[in-house]
Amino acid sequence: MSNSQQAEIFAAHLNKLRNDYLAHLPDEIDALRALALQMAEHGVSPLSVDELHHRLHKLAGSGGTFGLPELSQQASLLERQVKGWLESAEVNESELSGFVASIAVLNGTIGQAEKTVNYVQQKGCDLPGDTITVWLVDDDLLLGQEVGRQLESFNYEVRLFSSLGEADEAAQTSAPDILLLDVLFEAESNNATEVLSLYEHLYGLLCPLIFISSYDDFESRVNASKLNAKGYFLKPLNVPRLVNRISHLIDQRRAPPAKVMIVDDDIELTEHFRLTLMAAGMRVSVLDKPRQLMAHIAEFRPELILMDMHMPDFSGPELAGVIRQYENWASLPIVYLSAETDLGKQIAAMDRGADDFLIKPISDAQLVAAVRVRVERSRQLEAQISRDSLTGLLKHASIKEAVDTEVLRARRNEKPTTVVMLDIDHFKTVNDRYGHATGDIVISSIAMLLRQRLRQSDILGRYGGEEFVVVLPDCDQLHAKQLMEEVREGFARLQFNHSGSTFSCTLSAGMAETSKHGSSDGEALLILADEALYAAKRGGRNQIREAV
Amino acid sequence: MTSLQRILYVEDEADIQAVAKLALEMVGGFEVKICSSGAEALRDAEGFAPQLLLLDVMMPGMDGPSTLAALRAIPSLSDVPAVFMTAKVQPAEVAHYKSMGAKDVIAKPFDPMGLADEIKRIWDRCHE
Numbered sequence: 001m002s003n004s005q006q007a008e009i010f011a012a013h014l015n016k017l018r019n020d021y022l023a024h025l026p027d028e029i030d031a032l033r034a035l036a037l038q039m040a041e042h043g044v045s046p047l048s049v050d051e052l053h054h055r056l057h058k059l060a061g062s063g064g065t066f067g068l069p070e071l072s073q074q075a076s077l078l079e080r081q082v083k084g085w086l087e088s089a090e091v092n093e094s095e096l097s098g099f100v101a102s103i104a105v106l107n108g109t110i111g112q113a114e115k116t117v118n119y120v121q122q123k124g125c126d127l128p129g130d131t132i133t134v135w136l137v138d139d140d141l142l143l144g145q146e147v148g149r150q151l152e153s154f155n156y157e158v159r160l161f162s163s164l165g166e167a168d169e170a171a172q173t174s175a176p177d178i179l180l181l182d183v184l185f186e187a188e189s190n191n192a193t194e195v196l197s198l199y200e201h202l203y204g205l206l207c208p209l210i211f212i213s214s215y216d217d218f219e220s221r222v223n224a225s226k227l228n229a230k231g232y233f234l235k236p237l238n239v240p241r242l243v244n245r246i247s248h249l250i251d252q253r254r255a256p257p258a259k260v261m262i263v264d265d266d267i268e269l270t271e272h273f274r275l276t277l278m279a280a281g282m283r284v285s286v287l288d289k290p291r292q293l294m295a296h297i298a299e300f301r302p303e304l305i306l307m308d309m310h311m312p313d314f315s316g317p318e319l320a321g322v323i324r325q326y327e328n329w330a331s332l333p334i335v336y337l338s339a340e341t342d343l344g345k346q347i348a349a350m351d352r353g354a355d356d357f358l359i360k361p362i363s364d365a366q367l368v369a370a371v372r373v374r375v376e377r378s379r380q381l382e383a384q385i386s387r388d389s390l391t392g393l394l395k396h397a398s399i400k401e402a403v404d405t406e407v408l409r410a411r412r413n414e415k416p417t418t419v420v421m422l423d424i425d426h427f428k429t430v431n432d433r434y435g436h437a438t439g440d441i442v443i444s445s446i447a448m449l450l451r452q453r454l455r456q457s458d459i460l461g462r463y464g465g466e467e468f469v470v471v472l473p474d475c476d477q478l479h480a481k482q483l484m485e486e487v488r489e490g491f492a493r494l495q496f497n498h499s500g501s502t503f504s505c506t507l508s509a510g511m512a513e514t515s516k517h518g519s520s521d522g523e524a525l526l527i528l529a530d531e532a533l534y535a536a537k538r539g540g541r542n543q544i545r546e547a548v
Numbered sequence: 549m550t551s552l553q554r555i556l557y558v559e560d561e562a563d564i565q566a567v568a569k570l571a572l573e574m575v576g577g578f579e580v581k582i583c584s585s586g587a588e589a590l591r592d593a594e595g596f597a598p599q600l601l602l603l604d605v606m607m608p609g610m611d612g613p614s615t616l617a618a619l620r621a622i623p624s625l626s627d628v629p630a631v632f633m634t635a636k637v638q639p640a641e642v643a644h645y646k647s648m649g650a651k652d653v654i655a656k657p658f659d660p661m662g663l664a665d666e667i668k669r670i671w672d673r674c675h676e
Contacts, residue, residue: 010574014660017570021563054608061635062563064657072657076635279661365665 011275018066025110028059033103040096049091053082059106071109077175078102080201084172132250135170137161137192138182138212143235150239153493155452156246164192164199171201178246179205183213183220193223208249212237236497240445247448258282258375261302263290263319264337265311269360273306273337273367280368290314293322297329303375306358309338309349317352324353333378335370337362388462390440391447399461399469404522406459406471410514418480419522420470421529422487422509425541427466430505434498442505445494453487469526477513477546484509484544492542506542508533517547552671554579556598558589558615559633560607567660568602576664586610590618593625600671601625602654605634605645613648620649629674631667633658 032055039048056079063072081099085091134156138144141162148158159176161167163185179202181192193211197203210231211224224232231245260282264270267288274284285300287293290313297305305323309316320334335356336349346357358370386398394402403419410417424430424446431439443466450460450470459471472480488507495502510532512525520528528547536545555578559565565582572578581596583589586609593601601619605612612632619625632645635656642653652670654663 010570010661013570013574014567017563017566050608054606057606057635058561058564061656062561065564065567065660276661279659363665365662 021062021066022110026107028055029103029106029110032056032059032106033100036096036100036103039091040093040100044085044091044096046089049082049085053079053086056082063109068109071106074102074106074109077173078106080171080204081173084201131155131157132178132246133157133159133176134178134180134246135159135161135167135176136180137164137167138180139163139185139187140182147237147239150495151243153490154243154247154449155490156243163188164190164195164202168199168202171199171205175205175207177207177250179207179209180242181209181211183211183224184215191220191223193220193227193229196227210242210245212242238441240441240448243448244444247451255379258372259285259300259303260306260371260375261285261287261297261300261304262306263287263293263311263316264306264308266308276364276367277371280372282368282371290319293319294326297323297332302332303378304333304335304371306335306337306371307354309336309345317349317354320349320353331378331381333374335374391444391462393447393450393468394459394461396461396463399459399463399471400522400526402459402461403469403471403526406473407514407520407522407525410473415474416476416513416515418472418475418477418511418513419525419529420472420480420484420509420511421463421526421533422468422470422484422507423533423537424466425506425508425537427505430503434496434503438496438498442496445496446491446507449487449490449494453483453490469529477511477516480511480513481544481546484511488542488544508536508541509544510534510536510547511544512547550599550675552578552599552668554581554596554598555600555602555667556581556583556589556593556596557602558583558586558607558612559602559604560584561604564604568658568663571660571663572667575661576667578664578667586612586615586618589615590622593619594622597624598628600667601628601630602667603630603632604656605632613645616649629671631670 032052035048035052035055039052056075060072060076060079063069063075078099132155134151136144136148136151136158138147138160139162141160144160144162148160151158159170161170181196183192184190185192208230209227210233211220211229212233212235213220214235216234221232230249231242233242260277262270262273262284264273265288270286274286277284285296285302287296290311307316307319316336316338323329323332323334333356334354335358336354337358337360339360341359350357356370356374358367383392386394388395393399406417407419424442427439427442430442443462446468447460447462450468454460454470454472457473459473461469463469470484472483475483488509492504492506495504510529512520512528512532514520514525517525517528532545532547536543539545555572557565557568557572557580559568559582565584569580569582572580581592581598583592585607601616603612603615607615610618612634616630629651630649631652631654632650633654633656634641634645645653651674654666658666
């Protein structure tokens with residue numbers, strides 16, 4: 001049996017197992033619920049807590065293996081809660097009824113794998129991104145509250161703890177997306193980088209960890225690095241910079257799957273590669289008719305092409321040459337996958353537009369790693385080229401292009417799209433009074449605020465110095481107005497620091513929607529939004545106007 | 549180096565047993581003997597003469613580490629390489645499991661497509 005046939009049969013078996021698993025999952029959750037209910041009504045026995053713990057543990061493990069990460073995560077949260085009961089040999093009655101309710105939540109996670117795509121489309125205008133929870137553990141309560149308040153303006157949900165013990169207790173039953181830890185706890189004279197591992201639940205959290213400290217000492221930094229901390233920020237905290245790091249960490253976890261296109265005439269081998277890459281979470285498309293190469297690329301928009309060197313009708317280098325004739329695909333990574341061991345031929349092939357050479361046979365792990373690393377690098381490069389270095393938003397030319405594309409798409413789908421132009425009020429005064437470095441912080445804050453409040457499908461760009469453009473696909477003027485009002489209010493709440501004194505800023509915005517301006521193209525809508533922006537400025541600033 | 553053929557796998561959960569067996573037999577080409585508890589492993593292990601022991605850490609009754617300790621008391625199994633599978637893979641825990649005589653720790657949930665490769669890698673490393 002060939003590798004690929006085997007992979008196919010394997011995948012079929014795996015699917016069958018998965019279906020069986022999915023079929024009896026509701027029963028398992030019902031049984032869990034019955035067990036918890038029984039405990040709530042008839043009292044708790046050590047045996048029943050033990051069984052509950054065990055069943056949740058199994059669910060946490062199997063959910064992940066069968067492609068239900070959400071279920072797995074929820075189950076392990078509950079597992080941790082029950083583990084707490086086991087250890088303290090005591091169950092709080094009121095906690096139990098809440099627990100029964102959270103078991104019902106597990107049911108909702110079953111359809112997650114298939115529902116994901118629809119979910120995003122249904123989100124519409126009124127839902128900003130998912131809430132991100134930040135836990136801040138600091139014994140300086142005043143500072144904690146101040147930082148918490150600022151983080152909340154960036155739409156993070158912040159929970160404050162004044163000691164490691166308190167946070168550790170909370171970690172038994174819930175988990176944040178980001179953990180911020182002060183280094184020195186003076187009352188206990190503890191250094192968090194040294195003692196964190198003693199707090200089992202807190203230490204066991206899987207989210208990124210960031211330390212904040214008044215002291216910059218090398219020992220603590222090394223300890224933090226051993227704990228795999230993702231940041232070490234010194235007080236007084238530069239909150240926008242901290243938010244920048246947090247949003248970067250969250251983005252990393254949310255990065256969309258890599259899109260890989262395979263061009264190979266060996267159907268079986270291709271199938272094997274396809275399965276391997278898909279099992280690693282990538283999206284894969286196979287091209288079997290080389291003549292449709294460009295149409296296929298335009299439709300699938302791959303981030304990397306894996307190509308065989310020798311194919312019957314056209315060679316790999318010939319096809320690579322064709323791809324490179326198209327300017328917008330000039331930087332698409334092309335990697336040959338071939339049994340070619342002749343170094344001279346390899347080099348000749350690289351001359352013709354390919355980026356790298358992988359030699360068959362290649363192990364699955366090696367293939368996945370090779371593809372992943374190249375896609376990541378090309379994403380970084382792409383970001384550097386098209387994105388503004390200060391804000392990470394699209395640059396002028398790219399955002400104009402995006403406006404055109406989205407307006408065309410809106411006309412085609414007959415769905416409203418709103419274009420917003422916004423500008424920081426009296427920004428010149430900020431620069432003059434506090435200097436450009438502080439001005440840059442104000443600019444990057446608004447960028448982060450926009451990114452926090454908007455959906456992933458929305459497009460953001462820095463249009464000029466303090467001027468920004470937002471494109472909201474599938475969003476009418478009414479919803480856009482609500483959304484931008486939130487941003488306006490959030491921005492006005494931000495406090496900026498400059499050598500001891502604090503100040504805040506406001507913004508004005510103008511918007512234009514496709515269906516209200518029937519024949520306008522992207523360029524014309526931008527002009528309309530700009531006119532509305534100036535009406536807002538003339539009307540007293542700190543407001544949002546619609547184009548007339 | 550002898551190639552790996554016989555794996556004794558101790559795991560209490562039927563769903564996971566099925567996936568792991570499939571992955572190890574079809575992808576890895578190994579011969580897999582499944583035991584659903586530590587007691588079952590103690591009964592069947594010697595007769596199967598495994599070349600590698602794969603144990604879930606958390607099982608009702610005898611857990612993975614105590615099962616391993618009991619298996620080690622059987623002379624023919626005293627130095628068969630062992631691997632733990634667990635959902636908790638903090639570095640400190642990995643070190644702890646290794647100190648109990650495990651060659652390595654595989655994280656749960658595991659990827660069915662990659663499990664056999666991971667086992668092979670561990671096996672190769674044991675025999676370098």
